[in-house]
Amino acid sequence: MIEYKTFDSKELKRIKQIYESERWLAYLDDDKKLKKAFDNSLFLYGAFSDESLVGFVRVVGDGEHVVLVQDLIVMNDYQGKGIGSELFSFVLDKYKDVRFFEVVADSNDEKLNEFYKSFGLVSVGSEYMIAYCRK
Numbered sequence: 001m002i003e004y005k006t007f008d009s010k011e012l013k014r015i016k017q018i019y020e021s022e023r024w025l026a027y028l029d030d031d032k033k034l035k036k037a038f039d040n041s042l043f044l045y046g047a048f049s050d051e052s053l054v055g056f057v058r059v060v061g062d063g064e065h066v067v068l069v070q071d072l073i074v075m076n077d078y079q080g081k082g083i084g085s086e087l088f089s090f091v092l093d094k095y096k097d098v099r100f101f102e103v104v105a106d107s108n109d110e111k112l113n114e115f116y117k118s119f120g121l122v123s124v125g126s127e128y129m130i131a132y133c134r135k
Helices: 009-021 031-039 083-094 110-117
Strands: 002-006 043-049 052-061 066-074 100-103
Touching (some): 009 031
């Protein structure tokens, strides 16, 4: 059974294991930076199996005008069980009154893009704005 609850950077070891298992290696170079990133996040919500973190969503922003879902990740063994949908639905509802709710995704990942579209999200470039990033 999966339990959903908030958590904090005390789960850093398990957070790193999840990133590593899913090959999100950019987060693994500096433990101090990673801990600070989690400590400075607006909201952390995790999925736990037998008290062990197996997936989470991390939100950054001001919580009023803009939020960014920085990470939504579930360990491979737990994917396909609705955990990512549950985590994402929770934050989508929690921040339903925020003017700009943003998620950044790999434009080539069709499955991931369909996942976000299934929640009614649209590509920024397809509406009235465009997003830019640094190379």
